[in-house]
Amino acid sequence: HNVRKCTVNKTFDLALDLTHAKMEDFWAGALWALEIWLYLIISLIMVPAMFGFSLGISETYMNILVKTLEWATLKIQTAHAEEEVLKRSSSNELEELRRSRPKLLGGDFTLSDCFYFTRRGIESIVDDEVTQRFSSEELVSWNLLTRTNNHFQYISLKLTLVYGLGIFIRYCILAPLRITLAIIGLSWLVIGTSAVGLLPNGRVKSWLSEWAHVMCYRICARGLSAAIRYHNRENKPRKGGICVANHTTPIDIVILCNDACYAMVGQIHGGLMGVVQRAMVRSCPHVWFERAEMKDRHLVTKRLTDHVNDKTKLPILIFPEGTCINNTSVMMFKKGSFEIGATIYPVAIKYDPKFGDAFWNSSKYSMISYLLRMMTSWALVCNVWYLPAMHQQAGEDAVQFANRVKSAIARQGGLVDLQWDGGLKRGKVKETFKEQQQKMYSSMVVGEDSSSSD
Amino acid sequence: MGSRASTLLREEEIEEIKKETGFSHSQITRLYSRFTSLDKGENGTLSREDFQRIPELAINPLGDRIINAFFPEGEDQVNFRGFMRTLAHFRPIEDNEKNKNPPTSEPLNSRTNKLLFAFRLYDLDRDDKISRDELLQVLRMMVGVNISDEQLGSIADRTIQEADTNGDNSISFSEFIKVLEKVDVEQKMSIRFLH
Numbered sequence: 001h002n003v004r005k006c007t008v009n010k011t012f013d014l015a016l017d018l019t020h021a022k023m024e025d026f027w028a029g030a031l032w033a034l035e036i037w038l039y040l041i042i043s044l045i046m047v048p049a050m051f052g053f054s055l056g057i058s059e060t061y062m063n064i065l066v067k068t069l070e071w072a073t074l075k076i077q078t079a080h081a082e083e084e085v086l087k088r089s090s091s092n093e094l095e096e097l098r099r100s101r102p103k104l105l106g107g108d109f110t111l112s113d114c115f116y117f118t119r120r121g122i123e124s125i126v127d128d129e130v131t132q133r134f135s136s137e138e139l140v141s142w143n144l145l146t147r148t149n150n151h152f153q154y155i156s157l158k159l160t161l162v163y164g165l166g167i168f169i170r171y172c173i174l175a176p177l178r179i180t181l182a183i184i185g186l187s188w189l190v191i192g193t194s195a196v197g198l199l200p201n202g203r204v205k206s207w208l209s210e211w212a213h214v215m216c217y218r219i220c221a222r223g224l225s226a227a228i229r230y231h232n233r234e235n236k237p238r239k240g241g242i243c244v245a246n247h248t249t250p251i252d253i254v255i256l257c258n259d260a261c262y263a264m265v266g267q268i269h270g271g272l273m274g275v276v277q278r279a280m281v282r283s284c285p286h287v288w289f290e291r292a293e294m295k296d297r298h299l300v301t302k303r304l305t306d307h308v309n310d311k312t313k314l315p316i317l318i319f320p321e322g323t324c325i326n327n328t329s330v331m332m333f334k335k336g337s338f339e340i341g342a343t344i345y346p347v348a349i350k351y352d353p354k355f356g357d358a359f360w361n362s363s364k365y366s367m368i369s370y371l372l373r374m375m376t377s378w379a380l381v382c383n384v385w386y387l388p389a390m391h392q393q394a395g396e397d398a399v400q401f402a403n404r405v406k407s408a409i410a411r412q413g414g415l416v417d418l419q420w421d422g423g424l425k426r427g428k429v430k431e432t433f434k435e436q437q438q439k440m441y442s443s444m445v446v447g448e449d450s451s452s453s454d
Numbered sequence: 455m456g457s458r459a460s461t462l463l464r465e466e467e468i469e470e471i472k473k474e475t476g477f478s479h480s481q482i483t484r485l486y487s488r489f490t491s492l493d494k495g496e497n498g499t500l501s502r503e504d505f506q507r508i509p510e511l512a513i514n515p516l517g518d519r520i521i522n523a524f525f526p527e528g529e530d531q532v533n534f535r536g537f538m539r540t541l542a543h544f545r546p547i548e549d550n551e552k553n554k555n556p557p558t559s560e561p562l563n564s565r566t567n568k569l570l571f572a573f574r575l576y577d578l579d580r581d582d583k584i585s586r587d588e589l590l591q592v593l594r595m596m597v598g599v600n601i602s603d604e605q606l607g608s609i610a611d612r613t614i615q616e617a618d619t620n621g622d623n624s625i626s627f628s629e630f631i632k633v634l635e636k637v638d639v640e641q642k643m644s645i646r647f648l649h
Contacts, residue, residue: 108609109593109609109613110613111572111576111613111617111625111630111633111634112572112634112637112639112642113596114516114572114575114576114592114596115572115637115639115642115643116642117514117515117516117520117596118516118520118571118572118575118643119544119642119643119644119645120510120514121511121514121516121517121520122520122541122544122645123645124508124510124511124514125505125508125511125520125541126485126488126541126645126647127488128508128509128510128511129510130508130509130510131491131492131507131508131509132491135491420509424509428506428512429509429512429513433509433513434512434513434514434515434517434598435598435599436513437513437514437515438515438596438597438598438599438600439598439600441515441596441597442596442597442598442600442601443600445596445597445601445609446600446601446605
């Protein structure tokens with residue numbers, strides 16, 4: 001009996017030792033794998049990013065991706081025929097109302113006048129121009145991501161297999177890689193800019209600060225598998241100007257800063273964002289406001305004007321829409337940045353929705369879950385067009401100037417040019433628009449365009 | 455997530471709606487997507503605020519009356535069936551329907567039903583006649599502050615005078631139909647629904 005106990009104890013101890021050894025092996029092995037992983041990342045991704053050349057790995061990845069998606073698209077029978085786009089004529093609304101009424105002498109009212117307003121109202125209920133801009137764009141054919149699966153059903157086994165493989169690749173291989181890169185990139189931004197900030201002001205400091213900024217943004221861009229194509233680089237924004245662009249996501253900043261250095265404008269946040277902001281401002285001047293200062297329009301304008309007038313400071317980057325729009329349209333530009341009288345450098349950014357939806361729906365996703373979604377997409381493909389500089393012309397007020405710049409950006413990026421305010425995402429529409437419609441209708445009832453009126 | 459759209463609407467429901475309203479299968483699923491995107495509370499019904507969130511509807515002078523048409527008497531929520539039933543009034547009348555023998559019950563998008571929709575826009579208290587007061591209120595909605603009370607009053611009086619045939623100083627539905635008999639209601643009260 002005792003002998004058996006001894007044997008049991010011995011085997012037990014042996015098993016424990018083995019497990020310990022295995023555990024140590026396991027940890028040693030894990031550490032070793034982590035080391036290899038980091039070396040790979042640094043050599044294959046960070047070093048090229050820092051010095052701006054490419055090893056061609058991402059290009060190969062993108063090519064494979066494009067081919068796979070094309071194959072998948074062919075497999076999926078698109079039951080959607082070319083949908084007739086219901087383009088409501090943008091002609092003068094007054095003319096349309098006038099034409100729809102029966103011929104009457106001297107203006108006046110008929111019971112059928114309500115038909116026009118009713119029809120417009122029901123049309124806007126079925127589909128309207130504005131609310132669709134605040135949610136992600138619908139894709140014509142599926143791109144093998146779960147999140148864009150709106151109307152697509154099971155097609156074939158092969159497709160499902162590819163889809164499953166895609167999930168594995170995206171979540172188990174790409175996502176950890178990208179998260180590592182993002183962390184490295186951000187920490188480098190803080191450390192690098194703080195280090196540069198210790199230097200005395202001068203040519204060397206600004207050159208180093210630019211290099212530190214661009215390097216960090218390049219790492220972040222690799223961290224999102226971003227494939228960016230810049231067009232018309234001769235129009236790149238220069239010092240002493242303001243760069244305006246359409247806004248889709250906070251990642252716009254990474255996209256634009258990969259190519260040039262800008263001074264940011266914004267509100268100082270607390271927490272991690274605040275740390276980053278304070279570090280950045282040590283190496284080169286950005287325009288950060290306290291929350292209370294943002295409300296004071298004059299103060300904001302003055303600080304922007306001062307920054308712009310100092311020709312040694314970097315161009316300011318502003319997103320005049322004020323909120324994120326889903327990259328199918330450009331909404332009203334707020335006139336604040338157009339009143340300063342500086343040179344405006346418009347930039348159009350257009351994302352390719354096939355590879356991943358870049359739009360940040362802030363009412364649906366928090367920043368963290370949005371970034372995670374970005375890191376588990378296929379890639380981020382976008383085109384950036386630099387447009388020629390624009391100045392405010394004589395006899396043009398800030399609002400007209402803003403609209404002119406907006407139209408130029410919309411035209412270049414292939415986006416719909418809307419007059420509606422992006423603030424409608426959260427707020428109500430102004431009463432003045434309704435009053436405009438009422439006024440227009442009244443003029444017809446009273447019959448201002450005829451000789452007799454009551 | 456978008457995949458809710460096709461899973462929460464059962465085939466039997468789609469068939470019932472098809473029979474009742476005449477919309478095609480794809481039109482119904484498309485309108486269901488629209489319904490769910492408007493339904494911010496995600497409880498399967500729309501409230502008046504959900505409609506008000508559409509900017510183009512909010513600036514429409516008759517916006518409130520149109521929204522009201524979706525809600526049955528005394529209720530504050532409209533479900534998808536009610537939504538489709540109201541939208542069905544605006545389905546265009548197809549040519550082959552005009553020549554067919556009239557079905558047992560009148561389709562929702564017949565000329566009479568379209569006129570009934572417009573009549574109800576004016577008839578604020580749903581008592582089946584448009585009184586002078588009701589006409590004045592709707593007129594005021596359409597013109598805002600740009601026309602004086604007296605002028606508006608005389609416009610309302612003249613309209614009732616022209617339409618009223620039985621002398622009760624208000625417009626009944628049959629009188630309404632008579633006044634608008636020459637108007638191309640089918641075209642003016644129809645919108646194109648994408649297939």
